[in-house]
Amino acid sequence: MKNRLRVLRAEKGWSQGELAQRLAVSRQAVNAVETGKYDPGLDFAFKIARLFEQPIEAIFDDERGPRANQEDP
Amino acid sequence: MTSSGAGARNLTSQPAFKMFVGAGAAAAVIVPLSRWLRTQPTFAPADVGAVLVAALLMLGGAMILLPTFDPRALARALEPEAGDRATISGQELRNYRLQGLVMVLAGVLLAAPPMLAGQAGLGALAYWGLVAVFAFQTILNILVWRGADTFNRRISIEAGALSFWSLQGALFLWAAAERMGLAPAITAWGGLVIVMSVYLLAGAWAGVRRLGA
Numbered sequence: 541m542k543n544r545l546r547v548l549r550a551e552k553g554w555s556q557g558e559l560a561q562r563l564a565v566s567r568q569a570v571n572a573v574e575t576g577k578y579d580p581g582l583d584f585a586f587k588i589a590r591l592f593e594q595p596i597e598a599i600f601d602d603e604r605g606p607r608a609n610q611e612d613p
Numbered sequence: 614m615t616s617s618g619a620g621a622r623n624l625t626s627q628p629a630f631k632m633f634v635g636a637g638a639a640a641a642v643i644v645p646l647s648r649w650l651r652t653q654p655t656f657a658p659a660d661v662g663a664v665l666v667a668a669l670l671m672l673g674g675a676m677i678l679l680p681t682f683d684p685r686a687l688a689r690a691l692e693p694e695a696g697d698r699a700t701i702s703g704q705e706l707r708n709y710r711l712q713g714l715v716m717v718l719a720g721v722l723l724a725a726p727p728m729l730a731g732q733a734g735l736g737a738l739a740y741w742g743l744v745a746v747f748a749f750q751t752i753l754n755i756l757v758w759r760g761a762d763t764f765n766r767r768i769s770i771e772a773g774a775l776s777f778w779s780l781q782g783a784l785f786l787w788a789a790a791e792r793m794g795l796a797p798a799i800t801a802w803g804g805l806v807i808v809m810s811v812y813l814l815a816g817a818w819a820g821v822r823r824l825g826a
Contacts, residue, residue, distance in 0.1 A: 555692055555698055555699055556692050556695070557688065557691070557692055557695065557699060557700050557702070557705075558700070560702075565762040565763075565764065566705065566762050566765055567691055567701075568764060568765065568823075568824055569762050569765070571824070572823050578764055578767070584763060584764075
């Protein structure tokens with residue numbers, strides 16, 4: 541699953557450690573989400589969405605989801 | 614910070630460099646230890662395996678534990694791109710220390726039985742000492758689990774699942790062969806050493822997969 545977490549974090553000027561503290565998760569978790577090695581659960585995804593004040597689907601993009609299918613010819 | 618300093622920092626933060634240093638440290642412990650183990654006439658193959666796995670556990674634990682005593686350097690190592698802005702929270706330090714201590718104690722528990730078995734007069738006292746260390750390590754393990762977020766719990770669960778599936782299959786095949794008279798019986802101690810070895814490998818696999826070391 542693609543996400544814009546790294547971009548959003550950079551816009552705020554936060555380090556991974558700072559973001560991890562704001563989300564109350566580990567730095568490894570932030571890094572794994574940013575690099576696409578870990579898809580967060582609902583709780584984690586909602587925390588991220590609330591922190592950046594954006595809907596979840598504006599941050600996470602399920603390439604296998606309906607939107608991707610709509611783009612198929 | 615000079616450019617050569619930044620270059621050196623970039624190099625030391627590369628996964629390949631970290632793996633190279635880790636492999637070198639492991640070899641520096643394992644090679645002389647293997648030579649010493651060969652000179653121990655009372656050690657069975659399972660004992661040799663136990664001491665080698667214990668050494669890896671203690672080395673891994675020390676590599677997690679020791680950097681926590683220099684939090685600023687650890688923060689920079691964890692997040693090189695943040696440079697001097699990198700920080701590490703007290704909770705993170707606590708979690709690293711607990712994880713490191715749990716691994717070191719696991720190594721102590723695994724190495725102790727073959728080391729103590731030949732010591733006359735220690736017998737039951739040494740065993741109850743092991744029980745006390747095991748109880749302490751179990752408490753620390755619970756604290757690690759309670760302090761972990763969903764991501765770190767996921768790694769533990771994946772390592773546990775991989776260990777269970779592989780060991781269950783291997784145990785079935787070995788037990789069937791043993792029952793049919795095609796393989797020798799294994800001792801409880803031999804079985805435990807296999808379990809710990811597989812769990813160590815499974816934990817490394819799960820960590821590398823999710824953390825991308």
